[in-house]
Structure formats: C-alpha cells, structure tokens
Amino acid sequence: MSRTLAATAAACLLAVTAAGCGGTTKDDAKDDRAGQKSGATADPDAPLAKGLKLAFLPKQINNPYEKIVDDAGIAAAGEFGADAKEVGPSDAKASSQVSYINTLIQQKQDAILIAANDPNAVCGPLKRAMEQDINVVAYDSDTAKDCRQLFINQASSEEIGRSQIRHIAEQLGYKGEIAILSATQNATNQNTWIDFMKDELKDPKYKDLKLVKVAYGDDDDQKSFQETQGLLKAYPRLKGIISPTTVGIAAAARYISSSSYKGKVVLNGLGTPNQMRAFVKDGTVEQFALWDPKDLGYLGAYAAAALASGQITGAEGEKFKAGKLGEYTVGADGEVILGPPTVFDKDNIDEYDF
Secondary structure, rough: HHHHOOOOHHHHHHHHHHHHOOOHHHHHHHHHHHHHHHHOOHHHHHHHHOOEEEEEEEOOOOHHHHHHHHHHHHEEEEEEEEEEOOOOOOOOOOOOOOHHHHHHHHOOOEEEEOOOOOOOHHHHHHHHHOOOOOEEEEEEOOOOHHHHOOOEEEOOOOOOOOHHHHHHHHHHOEEEEEEEEEEOOHHHHHHHHHHHHHHHHHHHHHHHHEEEEEEEEOHHHHHHHHHHHHHHHHOOEEEEEEEOOOOHHHHHHHHHHHOHHHHHHHEEOOOOOHHHHHHHHHHOOOOEEEEEHHEEEEEEEEHHHHHHHHOOOOOOEEEOOOOHOOEEEHHHHHHEEEEOOOOOOOOOHHHHOO
16 A cells, blocks of 8 residues: 555655656657657666656546546656646447547557556557557556556556455455445456455355345446445345445445445445545444555556656666656566555545445
C-alpha cells in the first residue's frame, strides 16, 4: 500500500527529476519508439522526454475512484514536465471509449492510458494508435494483450480474487450462501477476479460456502443499490455479498445500513476508505480492501513516460523508476504490479484519506 511504497528512497525521485531536466525532444522520443517497434532495444539510461502529451481515458468520467486515479496521474506528469489530461464517456458501455481514442489519435498524443470497459471493443483504435507511434498503457482494467504495451495492475489479479473469498469465508465461518455484485459484464479486471474467486471456491474447505449469483450494477450507484436489494430478496438465505468495485460496495453498504439485513449479511469487497468509513463505524461493514488509487495513477504516468522516452519497450524484465514509488520491473505480458492491497477495518481506516 501507499505507506509501504512511500518508504522507498527519496533519491529515486531526485534521480527521475534530474533525468527529466536533461530532456529530449518529442520528435526524438517518437523516433525512439519507431525504432523499438522494428526491434531496437530500450535505453534504460535515457532521460524522460520533456513536453510529453499524456491522456487518461477512464471507464467513465464521473466514477469517483477513476477520478482519484487520473488526478494523481495528471499531477505526477507535472513532475517530469508533461502535459496530461483526462477525457472519457459518462457511461461505462463497451463501445463508449472508441470515439475518444480516435480523437486522441488525431491530437497526436504521446501516450494513451486507458481503463478498458471491454478488452476487445477498444482494440481496433488502440492498434491504430500504436501504428502511429502513440504508446498505449492500460491501467485498472486491461485490454487484450496485443492492444497495448503495458498493463499497470493494482495488485496480483489472483491475489485479489482469492483473497476476496478467503476474507468473507472467515467472516462467515466457511458456510452459507454468497453472491457477487460486480461492475459491467465485460470489465476485464472484474471478470478476472471473479474467475479466481470461483477457482478458490473449488477448494474442499469451502464445501459449505455456495456462490448463488453474480449480479452486475454496471458501476452505476443506483443500479448497484437496486441489484443489492434484488439479491437479498431473491435469496432469503443469503449470508454474504462480495462487491469488487468501489461503486458497488458503497451502494450495497448504503442499502444494507438502513435495512433489516444490517448485522445479518456480511458485505466485503473493494472500496475507498472515504466512501466506506461511515459504514465501518456504524457496523454495516467489518472490513474491505483496496490499494491506493493515487499510487496507481502516479505509476501509470511514469510508466507511460518511460515508454514514450525509450527507457522501456514493455518487454519482460525491463526496469524503470516511478518517482517517489521507486523502481518497478515489467513482468510477463507487459504487466507492472503496483503492490499488495491493504485490508481496512475500524482499527486502521482513519489512517487513510482517499
């Protein structure tokens, strides 16, 4: 989490800042990228290019969690002299991001950072962007692997999925009916986590824990609220709900907190401390988890800059420095993992403000 990552040496920040002061021109950076696509190797000692244009394209523009991520990434871009912005649709439909990608291509951005609503719907325009020497970095929710160079993952997808089951199983004594309240049906991150949840449930120790339904609130507050109500009415013996989406868990908590289910149905999942603080303190929710979304946006900005400056190409084993967060290594399939999530409860929630 952020407190652990913040402990990395301040010298990393100084080193990156100093490197950025040397600067390369935007044309130099694009020439480097063209060379990389034809098989050239990265130059880890290359300075971060000055004047880079970065664009964050979230799942939807009015999502509070995505706003935290993108604002942090935009602020990080200012550390190395880049111009960054956030653009995007007001809904989380699979095709809604396509027109924005096309516009960003016309604007000749140096990098597009996207939290994909669908892994494949955005692939066509993203491939065209890369063909025109625009770097593509997925964050939060991945695209298909050949549609981007890097994926900035919040934490290990397997760890997120399996830990959701472990946490709620412990709270329920490993028995009872549970449901999942997800975001959209096509969200890459949600579906990956849910697959790991289902696989975790195959362990014999969960033989008395039964998943009865996966519902979708489309990352919409009101729909998630209604889906929570629907689950509890459709499954009167339901003992727990996992909502691995910040919009969903907050909406579910709001419904449960003012209903007869408070204290009877366990709610767990992924949320922000500021969203969930009141529900933890009033006993609606015992615990939930998340990483620091500010660090996710910050890391994404530095990763995009490293790509655009020729420090890395997205190949496994390459290393780059991400300011105050320190050094990161590119893993298999271009994945860069931020770090393990933190579990929040009444004992530590007031230590966090996001």
